Amino acid sequence: MGLLSRRATCNTHGQDSSYFLGWQEYKKNPYNEVNNPNGIIQMGLAENQLCLDLLEPWLMKNPDALGLKRDGISIFKELALFQDYNGFPAFKRALVDFMGEIRGNKVSFDPNHVVLTAGATSANETLMFCLADQGDAFLLPTPYYPGFDRDLRWRTGVEIVPIHCTSSNGFKVTLPAIEQAYRQAQKRKLRVKGVLITNPSNPLGTTMARDELYLLINFIEDKQIHLISDEIYAGTVFTSPSFVSVMEVLKGRNLDQTQVWERVHIVYSLSKDLGLPGFRVGAIYSNDPVVVSAAIKMSSFGLVSSQTQYLLSAVLFDKKFTKEYMSENHKRLQKQQKDLVSGLEKAGIRCLDSNAGLFCWVDMRHLLKSNTFEAEMELWQKIVYHVKINISPGSSCHCIEPGWFRVCFANMLESTLKLAIQRLKSFVSSIAMKSQSHQELKSLRRKARNNWVSRLSLQSFYDREQDTTTEVSFSYRPHFMSLSNIAATLDAAA
Amino acid sequence: MGLLSRKVTCNSHGQDSSYFLGWQEYEKNPYDEVKNPKGIIQMGLAENQLCFDLLESWLAKNPDAVSFKREEQSIFKELALFQDYHGLPAFKKALVDFMAEIRGNKVSFDTDHLVLTAGATSANETLMFCLAEKGDAILLPTPYYPGFDRDLKWRTGVEIVSIQCSRSNGFQITESALEAAYQEAQRKNLRVKGVLVTNPSNPLGTTMSRNELDLLVNFVTDKEIHLISDEIYSGTVFSSPAFVSIMEVLKDRKLENTQVWERVHVVYSLSKDLGLPGFRVGAIYSNDPIVVAAATKMSSFGLVSSQTQYLLSAMLSDKKFTKEYISKNHKRLQKRQNKLVSGLEKAGISCLESNAGLFCWVDMRHLLSSNTFEAEMELWKRIVYDVKLNISPGSSCHCTEPGWFRVCFANMSEDTLKLAMQRLKSFVSSITIDNQTHQDLKNMRKKNRTKWVFRLSFQSFHDRDQGER
Numbered sequence: 026m027g028l029l030s031r032r033a034t035c036n037t038h039g040q041d042s043s044y045f046l047g048w049q050e051y052k053k054n055p056y057n058e059v060n061n062p063n064g065i066i067q068m069g070l071a072e073n074q075l076c077l078d079l080l081e082p083w084l085m086k087n088p089d090a091l092g093l094k095r096d097g098i099s100i101f102k103e104l105a106l107f108q109d110y111n112g113f114p115a116f117k118r119a120l121v122d123f124m125g126e127i128r129g130n131k132v133s134f135d136p137n138h139v140v141l142t143a144g145a146t147s148a149n150e151t152l153m154f155c156l157a158d159q160g161d162a163f164l165l166p167t168p169y170y171p172g173f174d175r176d177l178r179w180r181t182g183v184e185i186v187p188i189h190c191t192s193s194n195g196f197k198v199t200l201p202a203i204e205q206a207y208r209q210a211q212k213r214k215l216r217v218k219g220v221l222i223t224n225p226s227n228p229l230g231t232t233m234a235r236d237e238l239y240l241l242i243n244f245i246e247d248k249q250i251h252l253i254s255d256e257i258y259a260g261t262v263f264t265s266p267s268f269v270s271v272m273e274v275l276k277g278r279n280l281d282q283t284q285v286w287e288r289v290h291i292v293y294s295l296s297k298d299l300g301l302p303g304f305r306v307g308a309i310y311s312n313d314p315v316v317v318s319a320a321i322k323m324s325s326f327g328l329v330s331s332q333t334q335y336l337l338s339a340v341l342f343d344k345k346f347t348k349e350y351m352s353e354n355h356k357r358l359q360k361q362q363k364d365l366v367s368g369l370e371k372a373g374i375r376c377l378d379s380n381a382g383l384f385c386w387v388d389m390r391h392l393l394k395s396n397t398f399e400a401e402m403e404l405w406q407k408i409v410y411h412v413k414i415n416i417s418p419g420s421s422c423h424c425i426e427p428g429w430f431r432v433c434f435a436n437m438l439e440s441t442l443k444l445a446i447q448r449l450k451s452f453v454s455s456i457a458m459k460s461q462s463h464q465e466l467k468s469l470r471r472k473a474r475n476n477w478v479s480r481l482s483l484q485s486f487y488d489r490e491q492d493t494t495t496e497v498s499f500s501y502r503p504h505f506m507s508l509s510n511i512a513a514t515l516d517a518a519a
Numbered sequence: 520m521g522l523l524s525r526k527v528t529c530n531s532h533g534q535d536s537s538y539f540l541g542w543q544e545y546e547k548n549p550y551d552e553v554k555n556p557k558g559i560i561q562m563g564l565a566e567n568q569l570c571f572d573l574l575e576s577w578l579a580k581n582p583d584a585v586s587f588k589r590e591e592q593s594i595f596k597e598l599a600l601f602q603d604y605h606g607l608p609a610f611k612k613a614l615v616d617f618m619a620e621i622r623g624n625k626v627s628f629d630t631d632h633l634v635l636t637a638g639a640t641s642a643n644e645t646l647m648f649c650l651a652e653k654g655d656a657i658l659l660p661t662p663y664y665p666g667f668d669r670d671l672k673w674r675t676g677v678e679i680v681s682i683q684c685s686r687s688n689g690f691q692i693t694e695s696a697l698e699a700a701y702q703e704a705q706r707k708n709l710r711v712k713g714v715l716v717t718n719p720s721n722p723l724g725t726t727m728s729r730n731e732l733d734l735l736v737n738f739v740t741d742k743e744i745h746l747i748s749d750e751i752y753s754g755t756v757f758s759s760p761a762f763v764s765i766m767e768v769l770k771d772r773k774l775e776n777t778q779v780w781e782r783v784h785v786v787y788s789l790s791k792d793l794g795l796p797g798f799r800v801g802a803i804y805s806n807d808p809i810v811v812a813a814a815t816k817m818s819s820f821g822l823v824s825s826q827t828q829y830l831l832s833a834m835l836s837d838k839k840f841t842k843e844y845i846s847k848n849h850k851r852l853q854k855r856q857n858k859l860v861s862g863l864e865k866a867g868i869s870c871l872e873s874n875a876g877l878f879c880w881v882d883m884r885h886l887l888s889s890n891t892f893e894a895e896m897e898l899w900k901r902i903v904y905d906v907k908l909n910i911s912p913g914s915s916c917h918c919t920e921p922g923w924f925r926v927c928f929a930n931m932s933e934d935t936l937k938l939a940m941q942r943l944k945s946f947v948s949s950i951t952i953d954n955q956t957h958q959d960l961k962n963m964r965k966k967n968r969t970k971w972v973f974r975l976s977f978q979s980f981h982d983r984d985q986g987e988r
């Protein structure tokens with residue numbers, strides 16, 4: 026008899042994926058401007074560190090919020106005892122107002138439809154428990170956040186069936202793709218319970234177009250299934266087109282109070298917009314009272330600390346502050362994203378055009394040895410171990426086209442971003458040079474075939490090229506520089 | 520096709536039980552000394568409200584702990600970003616030291632074996648996910664905490680089979696009760712994965728004897744199953760016998776580094792000992808590295824806020840404070856429990872002798888109109904709606920004998936407790952008078968049968984009795 030559960034002993038937690046492995050490598054050798062300037066730069070973590078300096082002065086000016094006081098009087102006891110899964114009323118009120126504000130107040134939210142959870146991780150899993158049984162499936166557009174493999178599937182037994190999106194149309198969701206996914210699920214004898222989208226998208230960094238949202242609503246209406254919109258990055262939309270929430274679309278089409286209205290659920294969190302992942306603040310928003318009621322009971326398994334609810338109710342209640350904060354947040358995100366995009370351009374690398382998120386979806390297909398995921402892994406390993414940048418390979422996000430990578434930009438200083446870009450630039454040049462050298466050599470050899478006495482085959486040259494960590498010197502060809510010399514030259518020139 | 524999951528549309532969340540219904544009634548009409556002196560007094564909530572003054576004064580003296588500072592330097596950014604499911608190292612260290620201190624330092628705990636969770640609710644469910652499959656069973660001694668029906672079963676699909684304990688031996692676990700439960704599970708075609716005990720017990724308020732613990736260790740060794748010891752009340756042991764943790768028993772029997780060592784897991788929380796249920800601080804302690812690894816990943820679904828981890832790491836690191844706190848906590852709990860016990864005695868009600876917890880296990884069998892659970896429900900309703908006390912009926916705790924109730928004492932002021940006792944006394948007297956009147960009447964009728972002209976039947980008198988509210 027198995028002593029532990031299958032859950033404990035299998036690896037459906039998904040944490041053997043490269044997404045987590047890169048993270049581990051970074052932890053062994055983390056970059057630090059002073060202590061470890063040659064360490065790995067973390068560009069695989071979607072954190073928003075750009076505006077924490079705005080929160081600190083707010084905290085200094087509002088000591089009651091941290092000090093567990095209200096109007097100078099201690100409310101420690103009240104908070105210490107507050108474990109009501111209906112949530113701290115003032116906090117829910119402030120949160121729905123904030124959510125409304127992020128959506129330009131084009132929609133408003135009812136605190137009675139909010140369920141607080143310990144982060145979006147908990148919210149997403151809870152929704153699975155509410156909407157699906159073991160063996161049911163949810164359709165997700167690829168590429169998607171690697172954590173979903175664990176969050177949606179592990180303990181729930183729910184399956185994910187991908188809606189494959191491609192670069193041919195900027196990875197947008199199309200009707201044929203959705204229908205193909207639905208058929209695929211049926212072929213696997215899985216009952217489809219809904220579609221889950223992340224909007225703005227992780228890892229694409231783009232907001233969904235209105236017509237994509239219409240498509241999705243039509244589809245779930247037709248199939249009578251659910252739609253979950255994980256809007257965790259809603260507050261990171263830094264340039265046009267502006268964010269259109271699924272709730273806005275439903276309202277615009279006068280679909281409130283219809284059946285489909287009750288089948289659309291939103292997930293939110295303060296981890297990305299406010300940069301507070303440590304505080305574990307997430308929420309489910311649903312128009313189905315049965316779902317709200319069940320999710321509230323389930324939230325017992327992951328309630329938000331009352332101490333934190335109180336602090337954040339005060340922060341979000343300060344509308345002047347939140348307005349300023351969101352505006353500054355957008356500005357800084359936009360600037361940092363621009364720096365990354367232009368830096369990559371100089372290295373001959375393009376990104377998907379993006380207007381949101383804390384990362385770019387970067388096209389490195391031209392750097393692959395072959396159009397395969399093995400080549401993508403090879404490139405990724407080079408970037409992690411040699412270029413010393415942790416980024417997330419597209420395969421970990423279930424992208425069907427090799428060569429795409431998610432590169433985060435909001436979790437570091439401008440100077441670190443610059444350094445990362447430099448390193449990438451050098452790396453790309455060195456590959457270009459090697460390819461160049463390779464090409465030149467090929468031509469020379471073809472030309473001087475009769476003059477050559479050595480039996481250098483193309484294969485052995487290719488093999489030697491693999492030894493990139495050591496000096497590859499071609500003493501018989503003095504104008505070919507070793508890899509490290511090339512790198513040094515480029516560094517000097519940068 | 521069912522639109523929502525079966526979990527949602529069934530009611531195995533258990534929240535239709537009287538445990539929760541009484542709570543709801545209280546919320547509609549809560550007692551308040553000034554604003555609502557006739558309201559329902561909450562004695563169904565196991566909260567520890569006796570030592571907040573100690574916590575508050577510590578906070579006043581240590582403002583850095585709440586203001587995100589360490590040695591006057593701001594660590595706000597560090598905490599805001601800290602979501603490592605391995606937990607804040609300083610907090611884990613302080614927590615294992617506190618756990619050891621509660622156990623008189625007779626055992627020590629390793630931070631590498633500790634998994635932090637959002638409360639014991641999360642810890643218990645997570646352990647079920649790690650140790651059992653849907654359709655497996657866990658054996659629990661009755662009576663047990665009503666919340667387990669939801670926490671252990673709802674989303675996990677695990678079943679609970681009762682180990683029936685009775686008053687005859689003070690509700691202690693016996694070998695035959697364990698065997699009977701195991702066989703019952705087998706009869707139902709359920710694979711037993713382990714035993715879960717709460718020690719000190721909720722709702723009994725007693726610590727497990729060494730004998731019981733030995734019995735359990737032998738049983739799980741023999742059956743090669745797990746033992747979970749929910750020790751959430753370990754810091755509330757206010758009088759002898761002293762608390763003996765399962766870890767202490769394993770150590771004394773030199774069972775560390777044996778197979779059974781890896782099958783024993785402890786659950787803890789700061790909700791009862793420190794009275795901080797709102798902060799959501801729980802923990803799993805396991806000697807099985809696979810369980811620790813899996814539970815750590817699962818804790819992603821219920822991490823403790825870094826803000827809270829930091830506050831409590833500071834508080835629990837103050838060993839002078841924790842020593843004083845534990846000592847005062849015990850004294851106050853003991854005093855309050857004594858008041859409840861003696862107050863009940865004056866009303867002619869006895870309790871199971873207890874040395875821990877935030878409640879007493881109260882014997883009201885003599886107040887039942889019959890030895891049935893229907894009569895227990897009837898009595899409970901009268902106590903909630905007429906006496907206006909919310910207490911928990913034994914049936915909600917799966918007790919096999921009607922007439923027992925869990926009555927909490929640590930979540931109110933002394934005055935409120937006094938008032939509750941008065942109300943109960945009046946109620947009991949009125950029942951006694953009713954019964955007495957009933958008896959007198961019966962005798963008179965028997966005597967004066969020929970003199971009586973109207974046709975009062977026994978039944979209609981009994982009916983009228985019911986109508987006297």
